[in-house]
Amino acid sequence: MSLLARTPRPFPTESLFGYVLRVAEQNGYHTPHYLMRLAQIAHHQQQAPSFAAEKFARILGFDAERLRPIAYQAHAGKSHQFKILDHPLGHGFNRGPLRLRAPAFCVRCVAQRGYIDAFWDLSVAIGCPEHRCQVLTHCPHCRSPLRGFRPGLLTCRCGASLSDAHTDALDTPTTELMGVLQAKLHRSPLAEVANSSGFPLPFLQEIPLWAMIQMLQALEVIGAEEWTGRAEEGSAHQQCAGVMGLRAAISALAEWPLGYERFLAKSGVRLINEDGPARLRTLFAQLHGGVFKYRVLHAYIRPLHEAFVQFGLGHSAAVAADPRPRRGVNGSSPACVAPKLPYAQWCAQLAQSFDRLATNQLATTQQLEAGTFRKARARRRLPMDALRGLIDGAPSRRNPAGA
Numbered sequence: 001m002s003l004l005a006r007t008p009r010p011f012p013t014e015s016l017f018g019y020v021l022r023v024a025e026q027n028g029y030h031t032p033h034y035l036m037r038l039a040q041i042a043h044h045q046q047q048a049p050s051f052a053a054e055k056f057a058r059i060l061g062f063d064a065e066r067l068r069p070i071a072y073q074a075h076a077g078k079s080h081q082f083k084i085l086d087h088p089l090g091h092g093f094n095r096g097p098l099r100l101r102a103p104a105f106c107v108r109c110v111a112q113r114g115y116i117d118a119f120w121d122l123s124v125a126i127g128c129p130e131h132r133c134q135v136l137t138h139c140p141h142c143r144s145p146l147r148g149f150r151p152g153l154l155t156c157r158c159g160a161s162l163s164d165a166h167t168d169a170l171d172t173p174t175t176e177l178m179g180v181l182q183a184k185l186h187r188s189p190l191a192e193v194a195n196s197s198g199f200p201l202p203f204l205q206e207i208p209l210w211a212m213i214q215m216l217q218a219l220e221v222i223g224a225e226e227w228t229g230r231a232e233e234g235s236a237h238q239q240c241a242g243v244m245g246l247r248a249a250i251s252a253l254a255e256w257p258l259g260y261e262r263f264l265a266k267s268g269v270r271l272i273n274e275d276g277p278a279r280l281r282t283l284f285a286q287l288h289g290g291v292f293k294y295r296v297l298h299a300y301i302r303p304l305h306e307a308f309v310q311f312g313l314g315h316s317a318a319v320a321a322d323p324r325p326r327r328g329v330n331g332s333s334p335a336c337v338a339p340k341l342p343y344a345q346w347c348a349q350l351a352q353s354f355d356r357l358a359t360n361q362l363a364t365t366q367q368l369e370a371g372t373f374r375k376a377r378a379r380r381r382l383p384m385d386a387l388r389g390l391i392d393g394a395p396s397r398r399n400p401a402g403a
Contacts, residue, residue, distance in 0.1 A: 002061030003038060009066075011115050013085060013186055016053060016070045017100060017148050018116025023060070025152040032149050035059065047101050047148055049073055049082050070118065072098070085118050085185060087209040097213045099123040103146045104135040107165050110153050119182045124216045126243055127170040129179035134167040134243075173197040173254045174247055184209055197254040200303065204253075207300040215301060216249050218291045222267050222284065223248025257307050264311040284308070 006026045010019045024032040036046050039055045053071040054064040068074075074081050074088075082089040089097050098121045105120035106128035119125050120135065127134050138145055141160035154162040170178070179193045180201070190205045204212060224245025252263035267284070291297055292305055 003059045004035075007060045007062070010070050011113075012069065013117050013119070014070055015116045015118045015121050016051065016067070016072060017047070017103075017121070018118075018153070019067075019070065020056065021148065021150070021153060022115055025155075030151050049098060049100060072100075084121060084209075087185065089210050096123055097210065097217075101148070102137070103148050104137045106131055106133060107136050107154065107162055107167070108133070111163055114153075116153060119185055122181065122185070122213065124213055124220075124246060125178065125181065126246055127174050127178050129175050129182055132170050132175045134170060136162065136165050136167050140165045171247075173199075174250050177250045177253065180204055181212070184212065198256055198259075199253050200256040203256075203303050211297055211300045214297070215291055215304065216246065218287045218289075219249030219252050219263070220245040222287060223252075223263075257303070260304070260307050261311060264308065268311070 004023070004027050006023070008023065008026060010016075014022075020032050020035065024035050027035075029035065032046075035056070036043075039052070039059045041052050041055055045051050049072040051072060053067040053073075057064050057067045060066075069086060072082055072084060074083050074086075079091075081091055084098065100121065103116075103120070104125070105116055108131045109128055110116055125135065136146065139156040139158060139160060139162065142156060142158040144156070144158065146162075147157055150157045151159070156162055176194050176197050177199060180190055180195075180199060183190055183193050184204070190201045193201070195201055207215070222245070248263065252260045264284075287308070291301055292308070298305075
């Protein structure tokens with residue numbers, strides 16, 4: 001039995017919190033807070049992914065299954081997993097794939113459709129692929145950030161209408177990747193999405209949504225570092241660092257693989273200038289920590305990792321790539337492997353790298369202290385004095401080929 005006068009049905013791709021707001025608005029409530037009390041939903045769950053959709057369904061007179069497709073959490077016995085439109089997002093929410101407490105959306109989409117799409121729940125959804133505009137994050141009248149608990153879909157807490165809000169236009173690569181992301185969320189074929197920017201659609205079609213979001217977030221952090229470090233530019237740069245970082249991440253995937261190589265080269269040079277030479281995984285700690293170190297991702301991000309290792313090998317004077325093989329999810333086949341060079345070619349490349357490093361004694365000392373060269377010697381059975389001979393520019397006292 002319904003406890004409300006109006007109980008609209010949810011749209012297949014509607015945001016759960018957008019649906020809650022739409023129900024409150026159609027029943028004449030100034031805020032969804034009253035519905036939360038009526039449904040007895042705990043305060044800490046009201047804007048969290050653990051929102052009890054089954055409790056909310058009861059006050060609508062719906063079966064719990066009615067809201068299951070748009071719920072943010074799936075239960076299986078005593079375990080649970082977060083999701084969006086039945087795309088799994090994992091068991092934790094540390095990386096923030098959803099922005100449930102900081103709404104953002106395309107005003108024109110909401111006005112035309114009459115509901116808020118789940119696409120706008122994604123933290124990486126920064127623009128509208130249909131109207132080629134940025135999302136609205138603040139009320140243009142009171143300048144406050146938008147809140148989920150407001151009088152209506154297009155009404156701010158201050159009472160002002162959001163219908164006439166204007167947002168800046170999007171560039172083509174961002175527009176097209178937003179289209180890819182939206183099509184992936186809605187399970188539409190990516191082949192039908194505009195792709196004049198040259199994104200690797202077969203690769204993006206293959207990886208799951210959660211992996212794509214995590215990949216974009218890792219690239220975003222690297223791209224945003226240039227902006228967050230410019231404190232002298234003012235707070236405006238601090239606020240737009242995330243958007244600019246995500247745009248940099250998008251440019252890394254455009255014109256594949258050239259865009260990715262340019263992204264690594266530009267970011268790598270900046271990081272080397274700031275922090276000095278280091279191992280490749282140390283320089284790109286955010287990318288390694290956010291993507292490459294997770295074994296479950298290896299089956300999906302092979303092109304990304306291979307290009308990453310090739311970049312490290314091509315810039316071996318400044319960075320030391322770790323060429324150890326990485327196994328696939330099942331552990332049976334190499335899914336993300338740096339090519340294993342022939343022994344003679346490997347030695348020649350190592351000698352060339354050490355010749356360049358010999359001009360920088362500090363970098364060489366740091367490499368030796370980090371154990372990088374000793375690990376290389378152990379993997380290839382190259383004597384340590386041969387390595388030191390390469391560094392000193394003198395002939396080695398032992399023949400590496402005879403090791």
